[in-house]
Amino acid sequence: MxxxxxxxxxxxxxxxxxxxxxxxxxxxxxxxxxxxxxxxxxxxxxxxxxxxxxxxxxxxxxxxxxxxxxxxxxxxxxxxxxxxxxxxxxxxxLASSVGDTDIHVSPDYAVCARCFEEMQDLSNRRYRYPFINCTECGPRYSLIKAMPYDRAQTTMSEFTLCAACRAEYANPNDRRFHAEPLACAACGPELWFSEPGRIAVHGNETALAKAVAQLRAGLIIAVKGVGGYHLMVDARNERAVARLRIRKHRPHKPLAVMFPLADNLIALHGAVIADQLALSALSATDRPVVLLPKRPQSSLADCIAPGLSQLGAMLPYSPLHQLLLQDVGGALVTTSANISGEPVVTEPREAETLLANVADGFLHHNRSILRPIDDSVVQPCAKTIRAIRIGRGLTPLELKLPRPIAFPILATGAHLKNTLALAWGNRVVISPHIGDLDSRRSQAVFARTAAQLQRLYDVRAEAVICDAHDGYASTRWAKGCGLALQPVGHHQAHASALVGECPEVTGNWLVFAWDGVGLGSDGTLWGGEALLGGPGQWRREGSFRPFRLAGGDRAGREPWRSAAALCWTAGFDWNASPMAKEAWQKGLNCHETSSAGRLFDAAAAMIGLMDMASFEGKAPMWLEAIADPDIPALPLPLYRDAERVWRTDWAPLIPFLMDGRQSPAARAGLFQASMALALVKQALRIRAEHGEITIGLAGGVFQNRLLVEQALGLLDEWGFTVRLNEQVPCNDAGISFGQVIEALYGDF
Structure with a gap:
């Protein structure tokens, strides 16, 4: 003793x-x-x-x-x-207590290996149960009503545990000891299948069999998952995938594919090139969509990702998805069940109403989803994994602030790819991807998420941070919420989002914030900026030669407008209607811009890839896909304007881009390489004036993997230290986090 x-x-x-x-x-x-x-x-x-x-x-x-x-x-x-x-x-x-506000909420996790094995074991009482889970896997964020995290505080409170589950829950030596979403076929959620004009079919195996039969027959099924519904169809059936595109009004935007786990991922390896880094990302607990190089020959339908060199691949993250893939016997196209850009649908009645003209059948379940959460999307790039869209498994994303913030704030993000961020103390929590805020439904989900985030973490914002653009729905909401308000520049937020991920870096930053367009501090539309300094004190040191862009927001979907603007600005011809040129000459509905994203749009149009784009980002994605990476760059002139900003002149590119004697691949390759070289030339000039700097690459243009890797190679040759976004997307999904960092260091 x-x-x-x-x-x-x-x-x-x-x-x-x-x-x-x-x-x-x-x-x-x-x-x-x-x-x-x-x-x-x-x-x-x-x-x-x-x-x-x-x-x-x-x-x-x-x-x-x-x-x-x-x-x-x-x-x-x-x-x-x-x-x-x-x-x-x-x-x-002991029973949980309340009153503590240091709340941390877990994301939804993919089914673990042990649950997967049990689901395949004929002797196990959860054999083929579509909602198997334990303390090491399963839903969390999507079903939590409030903290502390107990069964009574989740949507699983609707299901009373049977005696067998109750015994597991109470057994300290059991893996399901105090597993709050615990369930089995006797006491837990169940499936049912419905289709127009027919009586619904209830029961896990019966409903599953009905869905599998329809998928094998080439029909489109809406499947309720962990965070919402997916539209699923046989990925090998060209006609079925084409039908999905027609019904969803999505003619070209790439679709993700979910691959079965069988035979050491043979179906996956037959369709994409996946190295160890990619395989680690695919099999992580968040099970994201991973953007991977396509194999030139595969059994998948050609129209899944037309014109692109990459495919969004994912592995099943829920037991239900694994059973579907296993029974169908092959890969399934798995795309969000929503109107393009809107949050994913979560409720059976809502799904059957909104998707009545899209889905042939519906595989529902009765476990309630409290908040929509889309799949996460990541990209292997520069020997690391970079988030493109943060959703299921990655959010709510909690990060530590470099220093405590004075009072709680809510950052409302951008208009496209919206997320929200709530900051208090030394913490910030970023919401899941909400989407584009064009529709009433998206705006309603945005407002609901703002309220839920504060309620879930028991934090009440005392101020709100928004984008400086008054036309954004997120800005309008911020102005109407009655709290102290601070607008933040769009590109300053891009830059600060990157800096906020790298608190260990000291000294001056030079962040290249390249994207579509955002309101600049001089009232013009920025989008190709080099910002020097740090959060709260950015100064524009570099940019592109400005040009007048006609058509307003339409230019993002009509690349010919960017091409025409560049040609007319530089004195070249462009075949457009006389009315369009006259309107441009008179400055009607024209805005001056320095957007790098619009330069990519223009290049795609000049090469002849497209005049119109059916989705945002299509032109640069196709440009990257065909670009020959071995074509050398064209050095572009660099000059200083009256405000002493270094500007790259893009005009010498035009004759090369419009030279039909050269292949599209060569012209695209020259453009990509020239943009990377232009970035490095600006960095060299600015370093020569201001001394050592850390380079950052931020903004949606840097989702372009080829551009990033070319720029990194050149910057490394010249001895620069370079940082990229990893946890926080470089696109507009990172704006809310950047707004928080700007507020942390600004005068607010």
């Missing part, structure tokens, strides 16, 4: 990702193994632990919490205090 003076007791507060990840059961088992008495319980966002026993065992407990925590947990011990001993005779899990 240890001597009395060797006995001790401690009270611990542990924060971070510690709820919804099996952390309390882990603490319970650890304490029992070490012979410690006491308790563990959830507070609103913190885990409170009391340990009593041998002092050396208490020290061992502290080390094990950090070193042996469940794989999904990210614990931080924020407090360890000695307390009087002698009050506890065993170790227990």
């Amino acid at each position: 240890p001597r009395l003076e060797e006995q001790g007791a401690c009270r611990w507060l542990i924060t971070g990702r510690v709820q919804g990840v099996g952390f309390r059961p882990f603490i319970y088992r650890l304490a029992r193994e070490l012979g410690l008495n006491g308790f563990v319980r959830n507070r609103s966002g913190t885990v409170e632990v009391v340990t009593e026993g041998d002092a050396s065992c208490i020290d061992a407990f502290a080390a094990a919490v950090q070193q042996q925590a469940p794989s999904l947990a990210l614990p931080t011990i924020v407090s360890r205090k000695k307390i009087p001993a002698g009050f506890h005779t065993d170790f227990r899990i």
